[in-house]
Amino acid sequence: MKLSVIVLTKNEEKMLPGCLRSVHQLADEIIIVDSQSTDKTLEIAKKFGAKVFLHKWQGFSEQKNYGFKKANGDWILFLDADERVTPELREEILQEIKKPKNLFSGYDIPRLNNILGKDLYFGGWYPDYQRRLVKKDKFKRWKGRLHEQMLVDGPTGKLKSNIYHITHRDLSSMIEKTREWSKIEAGLLCKADHPPVTWWRILRIMLTEFWERGIKKQGWRDGTVGWIEIIFQMFSRFITYARLWEMQNK
Numbered sequence: 275m276k277l278s279v280i281v282l283t284k285n286e287e288k289m290l291p292g293c294l295r296s297v298h299q300l301a302d303e304i305i306i307v308d309s310q311s312t313d314k315t316l317e318i319a320k321k322f323g324a325k326v327f328l329h330k331w332q333g334f335s336e337q338k339n340y341g342f343k344k345a346n347g348d349w350i351l352f353l354d355a356d357e358r359v360t361p362e363l364r365e366e367i368l369q370e371i372k373k374p375k376n377l378f379s380g381y382d383i384p385r386l387n388n389i390l391g392k393d394l395y396f397g398g399w400y401p402d403y404q405r406r407l408v409k410k411d412k413f414k415r416w417k418g419r420l421h422e423q424m425l426v427d428g429p430t431g432k433l434k435s436n437i438y439h440i441t442h443r444d445l446s447s448m449i450e451k452t453r454e455w456s457k458i459e460a461g462l463l464c465k466a467d468h469p470p471v472t473w474w475r476i477l478r479i480m481l482t483e484f485w486e487r488g489i490k491k492q493g494w495r496d497g498t499v500g501w502i503e504i505i506f507q508m509f510s511r512f513i514t515y516a517r518l519w520e521m522q523n524k
Contacts, residue, residue: 275371276302278347278410282337284309286355287318289440294322296358300367301351307341335416338424342413350413352406352424356440357385363435367407370433379412379428380405384435389442390499397493397500398486404437405430420458442503452510460517471519479515480508 279301281293294304304324308316309331319326329340338352349371353359359367363383370376384401387394394400405424414425442448469475487493488504496503 275349276347277349277351277367277371278303278305278345279351279353280305280307280338280341280345281324281353281355282307282309282334282341283311283315283319283355284331285311285313285315287311287314289356290315290318291322292358292440293353293355294319294324296360296364297351297353298322300359300364303345303347305341305344307337307344309337333419333422335418335422338416338422342410342416345410348410350408350410353437354439358438358440360436360438363433363437366433366435370407370431376409377429378431380408380424380426380430381433382430383407383433383437385439386436387439387441389503390444392496392499394493394496394500394503396491396495397488397503398491399493399496399503401436402439403432406437407433419462420455448506452506452513456510456514456517459514460521463514463518464521468518468522470522471515476512476515476519479511483508483511 277300279297281290281304283290283306297304304322306319306324306326307329308319308326309329316326325344327341327344329337331337341352342350351367370381382403382405385404387399387402389399405426408424408426412427414427416422416424484504487507493500493504
């Protein structure tokens with residue numbers, strides 16, 4: 275059974291080599307869907323023998339659906355450039371796709387997130403299951419503009435080994451991502467006719483975030499970075515709902 279790995283890129287010259295090295299002994303085919311990179315991303319991809327397809331950015335789901343159409347493998351694995359397949363996961367995937375009678379159409383894979391240089395295990399950050407591995411003939415589509423989800427025809431299973439995710443590498447990138455994503459999320463809430471935003475609703479959203487991540491899911495156990503992440507997620511929710519308030523009051 276052949277495996278295609280699909281990776282989305284845009285100016286990922288720093289992160290892409292590690293991603294491609296992690297799947298070099300796993301993939302029969304690597305598909306790069308690039309959104310107009312201006313750095314050395316395409317040069318790096320070609321050095322690893324990847325097939326590169328240029329596709330103007332239309333959202334995560336659309337980019338992944340486009341990449342699927344270009345893949346030839348019996349199984350498809352979707353990755354981001356800042357993710358790595360661990361050696362344990364590589365062996366587990368190979369074992370699963372080689373089974374003569376596989377009962378599952380796709381698999382959810384646990385993801386270990388490294389934030390500000392620290393692996394986080396609390397605050398809802400682990401196991402952070404992601405549906406990424408699918409039989410080609412059982413794939414339906416990706417849907418959703420933010421926090422996209424893969425639709426699969428048939429039952430899905432769970433793997434035990436991790437995808438390693440090197441995300442939120444510094445505070446500047448965290449703030450920039452929040453600036454971009456909060457605008458999109460607020461727009462989606464506005465289109466869905468979210469109830470009017472008031473001061474108490476903003477406060478409640480922030481306190482709920484603190485309770486869920488900090489107390490219920492014990493984010494404090496990840497130390498200083500855990501506390502930074504808890505407070506940052508509260509800030510992120512604040513920005514989203516402040517933007518929504520602005521949209522509602524224009």
